[in-house]
Amino acid sequence: MNSEYILAIDAGTGSCRAVLFDIEGNQKAIEQKEWSHDELSKYPGSQVFDTKENWESIRHCIQKVIRNNEIDPAAIRAVSSTSMREGMVLYNEKDEEIWACPNVDGRAREEARFLIENNFAEEIYKESGDWISITSPSRFLWLKNNEPEIYKKTKKMTMISDWILFKLSGEFATDCSVGSSSGLFNIRERVWSSNIANLLELAKTILPEVYESGTVIGTVHSQAAEDTGLLAGTPVVLGGADTQMGLTGIKRIHPGDLTIVGGSFWQTTVVSDTPLIDKEKRLRTLCHSVPNKWMVEGIGFYCGLTMRWFRDAFCDLEIERAEERKVDPYVLMEELAAKVPPGSNGVTGIFSNIMDAKRWIHASPSFLQFDIDNPSHSGKKECIRAIQESAAYISNGHLKIIEELTEKNLRNIVFTGGGAKGQLWSQIIADVLGANVSVPKVKESSSLGTAIYAGIGAGIYTSVDSAFEEKKAIEKVYFPNPENYQLYCELFDRWLKIYARSLELVEQKLTRPLWRANGL
Structure with a gap:
């Protein structure tokens, strides 16, 4: 058995998992826990991403994948994460989570209608590539109108995969794939949109720095090491959005590549x-x-x-x-x-x-x-x-x-x-x-794509294409x-x-x- 590993953490709509790969890209172990997201009765259409409970689920998955497979934490070269898109986490000035929702939170109906009726939705779509149905613009307006104290206390915002890396490293950052699912991106330039932030009267200072996937943003800190069983100092690397990670895992990265990713969605x-x-x-x-x-x-x-x-x-x-x-x-x-x-x-x-x-x-x-x-x-x-x-x-x-x-x-x-x-x-x-x-x-390719970027950050691979070429191999072709x-x-x-x-x-x-x- 190979003595070096890469860890991918996957927070999907219906479950979280910790998946351990060796550096040849072979899945060695997995721990998974199904979850759901409760509605707040006073806010129809709402769904809550419970950061406290869900971190418990994630850290236990990490603990189990290490302990149950007798893995030496020092053998894990790097860790990265992927998650559902659109979901976001807000933090106060002490970097404490104060509000979070998963991808399909639907409480901001009136705010979305406001953006549509005032032609802001059209302008946002042209720049961000996404409608305002389940993205951040309408959610920030909802907070401003319905939970103004939360809105005022918000000093930082991340997407959910970024939140996982924050829990491990204490660092705030995002990558282009999951960041662009926020509805706050200029997708042509692959940066946060000043124009959309201005439309929403949103301070850009709350938005994390943007880097490409595979960038090392920090290392596992001592509290996270205690929580998870990972070794303090393990590199923490940006992964990205689950669908894009799924495409990366099977090397669907070239123009014209058409793929169906069959997960929760x-x-x-x-x-x-x-x-x-x-x-x-x-x-x-x-x-x-x-x-x-x-x-x-x-x-x-x-x-x-x-x-x-x-x-x-x-x-x-x-x-x-x-x-x-x-x-x-x-x-x-x-x-x-x-x-x-x-x-x-x-x-x-x-x-x-x-x-x-x-x-x-x-x-x-x-x-x-x-x-x-x-x-x-x-x-x-x-x-x-x-x-x-x-x-x-x-x-x-x-x-x-x-x-x-x-x-x-x-x-x-x-x-x-x-x-x-x-x-x-x-x-x-x-x-x-x-x-x-x-x-x-490889069917669970989102975790594999995340592992590829962890390996790039650790210096094991130089690029997506150079990482275990055989993993894009086809098992079977179905003909109509x-x-x-x-x-x-x-x-x-x-x-x-x-x-x-x-x-x-x-x-x-x-x-x-x-x-x-x-x-x-």
Whole structure:
């Protein structure tokens, strides 16, 4: 076993994890803890990122990955982090956390509406590449209007991955990939936007210094060493946003690289060597973690979390049998779904909508068209496949927009993330999109991308391209079945019409949406 390691910390929407790699990029150990983000009843749409409780989860994951695998802390060459985008943490003059929210906090509805009605949202989008739905501009206005004492006490702000590195090193810094998800960035220049800060009357002094991913910002301090089991003095290195780290982990860093990252949310992304911004304000553009590269993406809302919800709500038997077989419950769920033909015997899943950043609203989650006269062909297994098909429909919708923007036919796709562990899901994507879908050997590529940057900071690698080239190797290519593709073309058009009707119920306030963007 290699005696030197790199540690990646990953704070996603649905869980945190500590992942240990050797310097050849082989995953040696992982500790994970699922989490959720509570709503404050007095603030509808709010979600709280509990920094105290969540740091406890993160530090215990680090402790366990070191202790349970008998790792000498001195053998860990560097540590870095990645996280969900958009979430932010605020600090007072003593550098104490005083307010934090995860990515989909939706309390700032009136403030977002104000920015839209006064044409500020349009101006912010043109410079930042992202709409104001779940980004910092509307959140800062909300604080100013609703929690003015917090607003006045705020002396610093970071994104969540930056917060993890602050907890380890005491240093404030951000990288371009996660910083650009704030809505406060000039993505062309890859710096904080003075123009947007002025629009919001926001002091730029609260914003951390911006560096490229792979920059050493400090070392693990003594308190963090005591909390985590890491060695004091271990280099702390900037990683970045989870999607960009996922692309980095499998070397999707070149213009035209199209990737679907299947995590809690699903991102359909293409890399660009220019900051390509959608004039119709449907998709968003952020900085890639690689200098002078950007990425355009469409987001599938809760695609992975929907499957987790179904597992926890309806699959007790599969969870029990998975323990007996010592496999993941999702393996057994896919075995069930594999018995169902394309179209899920008519059962239709209504979950995420195709992204339209300027008016992003989702129908109420539901399954439609059960055949109650035929339960053996209209039950659990059909629902599992319907969830998978709905996620593929979302990716298909985003691919069509990306091809329109890039004026390219992008039919060779890489599928990574937790969703890519499922063979059936990969085949469904190939069939729905009518494209070759390559699944890399490394599925949890966000942690690997973060480890690459930790290794760059430690001087182990000189660049992303130079780090363990074989890790971008493809495990399997899924080719579309022509008959299934033709069927799915019809089913996709039908799904769009059903979704539009389901959305009408939300617009009429008869049902509650899966999620509604601020400003609507």
